[in-house]
Amino acid sequence: MSRKIEVNRDIYIGGKSFNIIAGPCAVESYEQIDEIGRFLHKIGVKILRGGAFKPRTNPDSFQGLGLEGLKMLYDMKQKYGLSIISEIMDPRDIDSSHDYIDIIQIGSRNMQNFSLLKEMGKIDKPVMLKRGMSATIKEWIMAAEYIKIGGNEKIILCERGIRTFEDYTRNTLDLMSVPILKEISDYPVFVDPSHGTGRKELVLPASKAAKTLNADGIIVEIHPEPDKALSDGLQSLNFKEFEKLYKELI
Numbered sequence: 001m002s003r004k005i006e007v008n009r010d011i012y013i014g015g016k017s018f019n020i021i022a023g024p025c026a027v028e029s030y031e032q033i034d035e036i037g038r039f040l041h042k043i044g045v046k047i048l049r050g051g052a053f054k055p056r057t058n059p060d061s062f063q064g065l066g067l068e069g070l071k072m073l074y075d076m077k078q079k080y081g082l083s084i085i086s087e088i089m090d091p092r093d094i095d096s097s098h099d100y101i102d103i104i105q106i107g108s109r110n111m112q113n114f115s116l117l118k119e120m121g122k123i124d125k126p127v128m129l130k131r132g133m134s135a136t137i138k139e140w141i142m143a144a145e146y147i148k149i150g151g152n153e154k155i156i157l158c159e160r161g162i163r164t165f166e167d168y169t170r171n172t173l174d175l176m177s178v179p180i181l182k183e184i185s186d187y188p189v190f191v192d193p194s195h196g197t198g199r200k201e202l203v204l205p206a207s208k209a210a211k212t213l214n215a216d217g218i219i220v221e222i223h224p225e226p227d228k229a230l231s232d233g234l235q236s237l238n239f240k241e242f243e244k245l246y247k248e249l250i
Contacts, residue, residue, distance in 0.1 A: 002188040002216050005126050005154050007102050008083050011046050013126065013156055014188035019217035020246060021085060021190075023049035025232035027069035035224050037076035039239050043246055047103070048073065048082040049219055051231075053089045067093075070100040077102075085128060085219075091119045101125070108133050108160055108195075111143050121150015128156040128190065128219075133163045137177055141185060156188045157181055158219060161196035170198020170235065173206055178213040188216040194235045200226070203237060204245050211249055220245070 004015035013019055022040060027033050027050045040048060052069030065072070073084045085103035088094060089110060103126045110116055111132035120127045127147055131140050144155050159178065161171025173196030181189045193206035207218050223229045226236040237245065 003186045005188060007126055011083050014216050018211060020045055021047040021049050021217060021219040022222050022242060024223050025221050026051040026064050026230055027072055028230050030072050033072050033076060037080045037082060041080035043243060046083060047085055048076055049085045052086050067096055070097055074100040091116050094119055103128055106130060111135055114146055117143060117146035118150055120147045121152045123152055126154040126156060128158050130158045130160045137180055156190055158190040158192055160192035171196055173197055175209055175213055178215045182214060190217045190219055191215050192219045194221040198235045200235055200237055207245060207249060
């Protein structure tokens with residue numbers, strides 16, 4: 001059984017619980033994130049994801065709203081009682097972002113940003129460490145050790161797919177990492193079926209498989225109008241699709 005990590009009062013990850021985290025790839029506007037926050041609160045989701053700092057492969061793509069996006073997410077916490085997970089990319093952003101985020105996400109591109117990982121070791125907040133797109137399981141665990149040796153053992157591992165020769169899906173979702181990590185560590189293990197597949201029609205079957213393999217939860221991208229999303233619309237579920245997923249899993 002995974003270690004139990006407290007996020008906020010009455011909200012835990014690990015142990016015997018299965019958590020669903022949901023939200024948009026990126027915070028685009030107050031109206032967008034408020035609509036999502038209200039929906040998630042209504043159906044019972046406790047943790048809202050949302051990108052404020054967006055490390056995009058194409059520099060011309062939407063890069064996020066930065067600190068203003070975090071302030072919007074924090075408003076959702078105050079308004080709907082949601083805990084917040086969001087990514088930090090740069091050690092220089094830690095102090096200004098700290099109070100707005102409950103779970104700090106380290107994205108795939110920063111899994112081996114050792115300067116950033118060392119700073120995460122000094123923070124008394126849960127850290128979700130996503131697997132690097134070309135990282136082995138051993139390299140992933142070693143990255144987590146950089147956080148742990150700094151004193152922070154509130155680490156959540158997240159499988160989000162790895163890069164292979166296959167191009168039908170955005171990444172190749174390595175679901176076997178879940179039982180392997182359960183065998184060699186006691187960190188809670190999440191799966192990101194949105195990035196792992198890149199195709200909305202595969203998110204539900206990948207999520208069911210993750211739960212069957214005893215993952216501690218999933219993190220899913222949703223959007224009120226995926227066709228109009230500024231990033232990752234093809235892998236984002238609309239509200240109706242997400243509600244179906246939530247009911248079938250919970």
